[in-house]
Amino acid sequence: MNxxxxxxxxxxxxxxxxxxxxxxxxxxxxxxxxxELGERTNxxxxxxxxxxxxxxxxxxxxxxxxxxxxxxxxxxxxxxDRTWNVAVIGAGHLGAALLSYPGFKNYGLExxxxxxxxxxxxxxxxxxxEVQLISDLSKTAxxxxxxxxxxxxxxxxxxxxxxxxxxxxxxxxxxxxxxxLDVPDSIKVKDVDLSRELETLTYxxxxx
Amino acid sequence: MNxxxxxxxxxxxxxxxxxxxxxxxxxxxxxxxxxELGERTNxxxxxxxxxxxxxxxxxxxxxxxxxxxxxxxxxxxxxxDRTWNVAVIGAGHLGAALLSYPGFKNYGLExxxxxxxxxxxxxxxxxxxEVQLISDLSKTAxxxxxxxxxxxxxxxxxxxxxxxxxxxxxxxxxxxxxxxLDVPDSIKVKDVDLSRELETLTYxxxxx
DNA sequence: TAATCTTTGTGATTTAGTTCACAGACTTTG
DNA sequence: CAAAGTCTGTGAACTAAATCACAAAGATTA
Ligand SMILES: NC(=O)c1ccc[n+]([C@@H]2O[C@H](COP(=O)([O-])OP(=O)(O)OC[C@H]3O[C@@H](n4cnc5c(N)ncnc54)[C@H](O)[C@@H]3O)[C@@H](O)[C@H]2O)c1
Ligand SMILES: NC(=O)c1ccc[n+]([C@@H]2O[C@H](COP(=O)([O-])OP(=O)(O)OC[C@H]3O[C@@H](n4cnc5c(N)ncnc54)[C@H](O)[C@@H]3O)[C@@H](O)[C@H]2O)c1
Numbered sequence: 001m002n003x004x005x006x007x008x009x010x011x012x013x014x015x016x017x018x019x020x021x022x023x024x025x026x027x028x029x030x031x032x033x034x035x036e037l038g039e040r041t042n043x044x045x046x047x048x049x050x051x052x053x054x055x056x057x058x059x060x061x062x063x064x065x066x067x068x069x070x071x072x073x074x075x076x077x078x079x080x081d082r083t084w085n086v087a088v089i090g091a092g093h094l095g096a097a098l099l100s101y102p103g104f105k106n107y108g109l110e111x112x113x114x115x116x117x118x119x120x121x122x123x124x125x126x127x128x129x130e131v132q133l134i135s136d137l138s139k140t141a142x143x144x145x146x147x148x149x150x151x152x153x154x155x156x157x158x159x160x161x162x163x164x165x166x167x168x169x170x171x172x173x174x175x176x177x178x179x180x181l182d183v184p185d186s187i188k189v190k191d192v193d194l195s196r197e198l199e200t201l202t203y204x205x206x207x208x
Numbered sequence: 209m210n211x212x213x214x215x216x217x218x219x220x221x222x223x224x225x226x227x228x229x230x231x232x233x234x235x236x237x238x239x240x241x242x243x244e245l246g247e248r249t250n251x252x253x254x255x256x257x258x259x260x261x262x263x264x265x266x267x268x269x270x271x272x273x274x275x276x277x278x279x280x281x282x283x284x285x286x287x288x289d290r291t292w293n294v295a296v297i298g299a300g301h302l303g304a305a306l307l308s309y310p311g312f313k314n315y316g317l318e319x320x321x322x323x324x325x326x327x328x329x330x331x332x333x334x335x336x337x338e339v340q341l342i343s344d345l346s347k348t349a350x351x352x353x354x355x356x357x358x359x360x361x362x363x364x365x366x367x368x369x370x371x372x373x374x375x376x377x378x379x380x381x382x383x384x385x386x387x388x389l390d391v392p393d394s395i396k397v398k399d400v401d402l403s404r405e406l407e408t409l410t411y412x413x414x415x416x
Numbered sequence: 417t418a419a420t421c422t423t424t425g426t427g428a429t430t431t432a433g434t435t436c437a438c439a440g441a442c443t444t445t446g
Numbered sequence: 447c448a449a450a451g452t453c454t455g456t457g458a459a460c461t462a463a464a465t466c467a468c469a470a471a472g473a474t475t476a
Binding site: 019093094 | 248249250301304311312315356379386388405408409
């Protein structure tokens, strides 16, 4: 990697390239050009090359990228050699959908715990995970080495839950509640605001 | 609105401002400055002013924005005076979570139909919606004036479903499947790639 | 009503990210 | 093996978006 700052968009796209070359490699397709890879991912050839360029030189002039080598290189860059433990807070509809999704494992993500405040839900199994009382969060987070917390509680409880996650030592939060969370700078939060994604579409529907 | 092109990020943030001033207005808080509004939404005061500036002048020097007036102005800008009909394709875990979410209504979004290809699911009620066979899509889309389609089918079926949505005359797609969809330029697609959101977080976990 | 304070609206500046474009590396063809 | 063709890697140019910074408008104070 050269010294330059890597845009977050680049990181996100590397995961797309990774999926694509994994597929290609398993199909025994040996090489691919940046143009073809861009074609398959709806990105430009220049974008593909520039993104990879932040981390080194992986291609061969005149032929392109060796799929299995690029796959290996991306695994190293992206920390794909290990699994990340995740906790879901809020075992409602959305939490249940996430807990039942087997696909995360393929991406090196493992949901290892689920929490709720509603005593009626405690002890129930969702997927392979038994729902625990939210007060166990701190202890379980440490025991199970949980790195990421997903907030799927109602908006009104989200800030409170975020604070509990911070207290439990979790530094990365994926937040599905439609509120702006207030957390220390050291904590990275990503918001997934589904209503807003849809609403934004409607604007373009009106103004096209 | 002045003639300049409005960034998509601005549109998305307007919905955040809208939520906030709705809340403030209902709390009988009469005015708010860009600095305070920014504080509450984790955005800068300059960002707030610039975003609103694309659409006109809504503030008063020295005191700020009148919450109920700004709310009304945003309603107009954002097309909040009407409801948008939405269809969910794929009545599995994620589709079920979306169908059971009552919150969309508050945002002017109404899920009016759900489709699946699995005959075991047809006829079942999820929330208030009965799951229909995917072959009914085209007719129902027209009858119910559906504008937006949400894809919650497995990755392998997503492209096929996207084509059916296009065929049914739907122009806006929210895609949850982790694949790049190939659709005509006139169709607007937004991807919500949950695995990738989480994976992107793990990169920063490794490289901090 | 004058002086002071607050806050907007917006050009100018800065920062970030994408696309261009081409020299040079490697491959293929005849 | 030389000529033509392909494709990478990367500065340079461009585009988009965020932040700055301040004049002007209005509010507040005394
Ligand atoms: N379901 C959707 O499709 C959808 C769509 C858009 C946004 N969201 C957002 O996602 C979040 C979850 O939605 P949902 O449909 O799963 O809601 P839900 O009501 O089905 O589930 C919420 C769960 O959180 C639990 N909970 C409440 N307070 C808690 C606390 N303090 N600690 C621990 N658990 C607590 C509840 O007991 C419940 O089980 C909400 O913020 C919602 O706005 C959901
Ligand atoms: N559940 C999650 O938390 C989660 C997380 C990340 C990504 N996703 C993605 O979201 C999508 C849906 O996930 P899910 O967990 O709800 O899956 P699921 O298997 O529970 O549901 C998929 C549904 O789609 C239906 N289906 C399949 N092919 C179809 C077709 N051609 N036409 C109509 N219906 C069809 C199936 O019958 C099934 O009911 C997948 O692409 C998945 O990768 C889900």
